[in-house]
Amino acid sequence: MVFGKLFGGGKKDRPVDPDAGKSHLRILVETLDPAWREAFVMVANDPQLDSVYRDILYRQLAQGQIEEARTTLRQVIPMMTKANRDRIQHLGQAQAWASDDDLLRAGIFSHKGTAFPVDYLELGYMPRQRSNGEPVRLPVMFHGEGHLLTVAPTGSGKGQRFILRTLLEFEGPVVVLDPKGENYRETAWRRDLYGQVYKWAPGEPDSDCYNPLDRVKGWDDARLLAELLVVPQSKEPFWDDAARDLLTGLIFYVMHRRPRERRNMREVCRLLAASKADFDAMVEDLQGSDDERLQELGNIIETQSEALRASITTTLRTQLAVWRSDDVVAVTSSSTPGWSVETILREDNSWVMQAAKAGRPPGWYYDEAAEEAQVGRAASIYLIVSPEKMSSMRTVLRVMLGQHLSEAIRVRRMLDEENATDADLPKSYPNWPMTFYFDEMPQLGYMRIIEDAVAITRSYRIRLWLFTQDMAQLKEVYQKWESLIANCRCQVYFRPNDQTTAEHVANRLGKRKDLWGGEDWVASPQQLMGPEFREDCVIIQDGLTIRARMFKPYYADEDLQDWVVEQKNKLGDEIHRAPRPGPTPVMDPAPEDEEPEAEASVTASPEDADLQGDADYQAELAALQARMRARKAGAPEATKNADEGDGGAPERPAGSSEPLRRPPTPPSFDE
Template identity: 25%
Template sequence: MADAVEAAIRSGRDPAPIIERAKRDLAARQERERQIADPPPLYGSARWPTSQDLRAYLRDRTAFDDPRSILLGAFSDEGQTIPPGFVHWDGDGHLLTIAPTRSGKGKTTIIPNLLRYQGSCVVLDPKGELFEATSQWRSKLGPVYRIAPLDGGSGKPVHRFDPVSRVRRESDARAIAMQMFPHDPKSPAFFADDAVGFVTAIIMFVRYKAPPHRQTLATVCQMASLKGASLLQIAKQMETFQPSADAARTILEKDPTRGLKVLQETLTSKLYEWKDVDIQRSVSGSDVSFESLKDRPATVYIEIPFDMMKTFSGWLRVLLKSALDAMLANPRIPELPVLFVLDEFLNIGPFPEYRDAIRTHAGAGIRLWFFLQDIYSIEEHYPGNSWRPFLNCAVKQFFGINDDDTAKMIGGYLGHKTHAVRTTGGSANVSSHLRDLYGDASTNTSFSMTEGVQFLGRPLLTSDEVRELLGGWQGDGWRYGITDIAGTRPFKTQLVVHEKSETCRQRIGMMMQGDDKWP
């Protein structure tokens, strides 16, 4: 520009137009640079939040013993190697972690929190590793119970729970019966309803008419398994007790060769797991009161081998539904919410009561923490859109993802961003003039260059990039996770195995038989 201004002045022309044009070019260039650095949200405004954005959740190492928060990993700003803080969530609502089996859920997430959370906990522990790693420290907070019907004489403490002990009304009895006879879409509902009604009546009869030492679910199962004349004799006794009279009368009026036979077949097909000797022993009395978990800190581990969860899913449903109902039966809101850690939750099978509890138990003083494998497995048990209520959890955490469907869902949560690309265009113009056949010729050539900015939309992370980020371990005992807390942008975290924490190493340990004595 300086040369052009100087030439204009030497030739006596006004240089102002040249200067004005240069100013406009400079302003246009600066605007292009601004748009490239911070493009307008034409296709989306997704970005990774900064530590400033997440300041309400970030704490230093001294917050490890915050009695009520959930620790969700470490956070670093993009490009930084030293974590500025650890993510602590202490809000209302529930949590959902989606991570496949053997992705380190226990070591990076569950165990560290059980070694620090000071409220009551109900822990679904299919592998038994959570009890072995955390029960010793948790026993210092209050009573620890281990309901493990298939223990097999390990020497670890074993406790019983009888759901009949908390029956107060017919609706309580029916809730137990419905879990024992869950709806089977492949079978006529009539037969299951008939069995539910009869078992409900037996539960009421046992609860209020049996001798005290026989008022258990074990007795209920024994009575419901009777055949022929023995079953009719029990029905006659039940007919004298008003709460069970109608159901008993229905049994007595059935055709022995048809209606009664079908009922007995239905009862037999559903009660097989309840006739197991170990299951009978586990429901022969109650050492645990789930209602009391709101009154003082206590921990209940529910342990059954992973490969037996489906076989004994009825027992698990009855136990877990009793624990859930107890949270409403005791209206007290504890200072520290009761935490339900539901590892391998999908292996129980469809359990809509827990899915619905995300809504029905809001404000009940509990936190449900679901651990699910992937979207395909969720949809298998909750078809159509029936699985979507799980996404209403206040906290959603993802790691270990290696399937495309789940990766696409995560990409959808992350959203799209607008990407700015610098564009350059050029043009040339050549003109020639010939005066006559023998005269002089002239040629004029001009070039022009234009710069611009093009805006494109793209996901913050594609499904391939999600799987690359979350699929594997990054180094010595740590991996990336993505966490979405309601009201914030999703963010990346670093999840570290508990063995890397000195505090966790000091607290690791198992309570043994004889240690379960509390005032």
């Protein structure tokens, strides 16, 4: 007995036979190649086949007679049902796609009775049938850490099938590059329920404002802004580097040597176009500065030849020309109150923490006692630029997106450290990432911060969703495009219309041996480009290859349209906007016997209340805004401005006691 225990010979240590109690037929089926396993099950269960064919096939497979088994299959296929005939021809290829069990284990399908995670995105669905024959859609979900990449040509429905739907469903904070303004028009009403909505649209009178220099707190911030402003154009890095160095110093100089109301990109552009006398005065001012870096900049500029300095400044003036346009100046010279990533993420984090401690999901909810919907704190930022202006506005969009992403990384890291010290927080609780929608991403040019963020931000609750038209476009802009793709946990491909992209997807799927001993593509480039995949997308996620059915376009989805109408009727469709910022008014001096009225400016901070500003500058900006209003007079107001009040969360009309969240009860794999 002792020897048995020591050397594994005891009764209790005898291994349990996993095949105990199983029939020979069951054991054979489990050991077959997946394609042959499914073929055998189809033959055994086909209602039009006699059981003798099952017995013949069983004997041949049990004896390893594969060629004889193929002969038997060829004989019985014409006698099978049409559905089985269609399936059995491509069994080897079908096995390359992830099965329902694979998707369930990976969390891409939902278990019966479990709610969707709060950070989920619905990418497509699998058409299935319940046991009673009723059709059901099993949603293909993405949730948890990681980033997404979608590759599809223009006009294929990236926005209609993916972006609009997920913006309606996902309740966390978002930054959306919205080339056509469609995302704002169709989803801002809903996202207003999730938190404050900001609309940045140069040339539109109701646009919010964002001043990039408000985010510059030090030299590193100035350097990042300069890097985003300068789009790499030269094969010789000296010119791009020299332009960034000069621009970094000018931004830092404006932040230190100009009054607050002139700390904006328009002032930086003025310095680049200064007269020789003004430029020399600036160099002298730099050299006399108390800051060592400004002194160095002044010395460098002074030692440069006239020709070199002229070349660098000409390059910068060309790249920054758009920052002098009326439309851009009007929306980048000040900032809408509350519009900073730190403010947005702190408010959202506070709201999520309150929900965690109260034991409820984060986000908006219906207050039964007050009989009204309580708005969430997850803000939405829409950056709207028409497609034809994307190229000319590239440097502006790079700054908007790059600064928001950089600040999100910094703030999320800081908030995670603070949350870790909160003893009242549960060990685990529902939370969501800040999601960036980079539509038409390659048109922005190479952005190092995107490469870095995709590689390092998975644990910071920051999610990037990158969109490109084809692989050639991505390769042209990003030298490390393969690394960029590899760092995206989920990749979605559909409707490729060029051979390069189709071959890339086909190679990712690979080749498989079929039942007949041949080798063929799981999906050939021609299949991917043809009608067979017209309504399907290829998803590569967590090591699985998924063929999913795409949702109908937003405009053609009657069920979704009905839901939108129902929700608007219950909760309203008004978009509550933040107060508009404006320049410090230039006021006539009050009579000596009257007290001057208090000056109200949403852009002035308390410590700057005594600044009167530059009269010429304020007059110029006021005239510019007047021209903008006159030019846009009569344009329909998309939303109602909420200039009154304190800018806090607005009250909402009372709706149903159970406001719908779409979908209210997710179908599950188990059903």
